[in-house]
Amino acid sequence: MKQKQTARVISQQEIAPGIYDMWIATDLVDFAKAGQFICVYPKDKSTLLPRPISICEVDVAQKALRIVYRVAGAGTKEFSSYVAGDSIDIMGTIGNGFPVEEGIGKKVLLMGGGIGVPPILELAKQMKQAQVVVGYRDSNLFLKEDLAKYGEVYVACEDGSAGVKGNVMDAIAQECLEADVIYACGPMPMLRAIKKYAEEKGIKAYISLEERMACGVGACLGCVVKTKEIDHHSHVHNARICTDGPVYDAETVEI
Amino acid sequence: MNTQVTLAGVTFKNPVMTASGTFGSGMEYSEFVDLNRLGAVVTKGVANVPWPGNPTPRVAEVYGGMLNAIGLQNPGIDVFMERDIPFLKQYDTKIIVNVCGKTVEDYVDVVERLGDEPAVSMLEINVSCPNVKEGAIAFGQKADALYNITQEIKKHAKQPVIMKLSPNVTDITEMARAAEAAGADALSLINTITGMKIDVHKRKFVIANKTGGMSGPAIKPVAVRMVYQTAQAVKIPIIGMGGIATAEDAIEFLLAGASAISVGAMNFVNPYATMEIEAGIRAYMEQYKIENVTDLIGAVS
Structure with missing residues (x-):
């Protein structure tokens, strides 16, 4: 509603x-x-x-x-x-939100990058005991303490000032993290890397997308993403991020 | 108090409509708006086949308004007839379908399909979308091209035809006269004004299409002026639009000579805008003891 x-x-x-x-x-x-x-x-x-x-x-x-x-x-x-x-x-x-139920009883990896970190907090709270990988530009590790209450937190920092030097993918590699399901929110290059990683490993990834939008209710068709299958609204290959998303099974979107 | 208006023989319970492309087919906004309170829902443009629209980003904010270059993404007439029309039929409001196309044949194809649907009260022909390369605007910026397509559509249309005019012309009255001479039953104006926004930090265009159509309160004075000029130039009724946010704005358009008004970009800002405007027009009529809303049409001096 x-x-x-x-x-x-x-x-x-x-x-x-x-x-x-x-x-x-x-x-x-x-x-x-x-x-x-x-x-x-x-x-x-x-x-x-x-x-x-x-x-x-x-x-x-x-x-x-x-x-x-x-x-x-x-x-x-x-x-x-x-x-x-x-x-x-x-x-x-x-929006649809993250499909929390898809992670129940599975090894879950929650990934947030930059201003994509915040939605990971509520998700971590619900998942409990998840592995959380968060990427920051510098040593301003906002929400890290909050996240630590609900899971094991791994930090990546672009400037090397904390945790693993690099991005969230570097952190996964360096910490040898494994998962059955990934949930992620962050900048597009990060989401593209996660989509590719999940495809190679044959695991599910749910990614939260962002686009400039006007109405927020699915009417203006401003915030679309290219989809593999024909979308249900316009019957083309452009789904509305505000109403059909913002979270998509990474396999279903072409980013 | 009588808020009814009649355009080309079709009577609307009030002059408040939705501007095409800002309200989908009403479904999304029905969570906020009681569609029964609207004079009409004017739908998002529909073509003979699905259109994918433009690349993203498609929208940008500008001072007092916005730019869009959606590119008329739509599911095509088949899905529209099966899904959108039955949805709108549940409500006590009139249905006006906005029709787009790349060729005259595309438009005629859609117009003929809609002719079989008595629930559709009027057709609004989109010859003014600035964001698609073929069709649309190509018919709306030259008086002879507009005359020809209007005449062709009138041959095939069962419902009264509204031609939606572009403000991106030298003289809108010339376009209005051409449409009227070709048999248009009504006009709607203005469509968006072509604009551009550049991100100075990235040194890139903000909208993928580079240009977009500007809408919102910032364009209202231009729209009011064009409605007034057009009302002086033609006898057919006008649906006025362009930056309408409040009942005062709506009344300004009526006074300029519009017989009905559409709310566009402001739906995005205030999803309740149409209902508030409908109530505000009644309050204005009460305040000034106006019996018929039609008394306001063109009543400026």
């Missing part, structure tokens, strides 16, 4: 340079799943379109939802100025 509403900010802090961690009080948590996202609407009328931001953590008891996002432009800059008690316009929850 999707709903647009004005919610309230519970707290916000900058947890790494340009990375903000916000808890929002909203009853949308009742529908929230790991890997789904919400649309956040700037109040400045010169920036009209909603910003899709992944759900980082869900606290059903407290009716609170956590987002962790990077300031990338005017919209996210505005959000970063919100403090506790401020209103925030959101719509959600959106």
Whole structure:
């Protein structure tokens, strides 16, 4: 179920340079799943379109939802100025989310890169005891401590300042990690590498994709990804990331 | 209070419609909007066969608006007739189908198929999409080409025909007159204004298609001006659109001479926009003691 509403900010802090961690009080948590996202609407009328931001953590008891996002432009800059008690316009929850059930009783590898790390947290919480591989640019290892509560965390760092020097694929190789199922969110080159790796190893990989979008509800057809099979909506090979995704079986998309 | 408007013999319960391409076939927005409250749902453009659309990125935000170059991705008329029309038929609203094509034959093919479907009240012919290389805009930027395709479509159409005009022309009244002379029953305007956005940090075009159609509140004054000019130039009714966000915006278009209005990009910003505008028009009529919404049409001085 999707709903647009004005919610309230519970707290916000900058947890790494340009990375903000916000808890929002909203009853949308009742529908929230790991890997789904919400649309956040700037109040400045010169920036009209909603910003899709992944759900980082869900606290059903407290009716609170956590987002962790990077300031990338005017919209996210505005959000970063919100403090506790401020209103925030959101719509959600959106997308299919990660198929958690596919990992039950299996050896699972959760992979997050950069601002793709946040959705991995709620997933790790639900998976319990998963292996978590996260990649960062530098020593600002945001959410690492949170992740460590729910699984074994392996870090890759591009500048070599922490963990394995390199990216998440380097970390897998160096730490000799194995899995039956991979769940991943991160930049496109990382997702391409995971898709290839999973195909070579013959294992399942569920990847969460990102694309510029306008409506967030499947109407504008802005955020499509090329698919192997004909998509059910337009009967071409372009599925809508907002509604058919954002999580896809890596085998089914051509990225 | 009477909010009904009649265009080309078709009566709509109110003048609020959805702009093609911003509302799918209503299904996605039916979670937010009671479609029964709309004068009409104008569907996403449909062609004779499925169209894959353009590469991504397809959308970008610009100051007070957005650019899009979707490229008319659509499932084709077969799926549309089997899935989208039956969905819309469940609601007490009029159905206007936007038709696109690469050749005159493509358009005629779709128009003929829709002729068998009495639930479709009107056809809107998309000769103004700036984002596809063949067809569409090629018919909408030259008066003689527009005249010819309008005449050809009118020969085959069972429902009244709306020609959707592009603002990317030197003189929109020339295009409007050509469509009217060829037998168009109504006009809708404006389609998007061709624009461009460049990422200065990456030094790349933001949209894969390089150019995209601009929509949103920033284009509204251009649209109001064009609706007014067109209303002065032709006798057939006009559906006005371009950046409508509020009931005040909608009324501005009616005063400029539109008989109905469409809400486009603002659906993305506020999924409840159409319903709020419908209620806002009634509130305006009450405030100014206006008995018939038609009294507002062209009532500017």
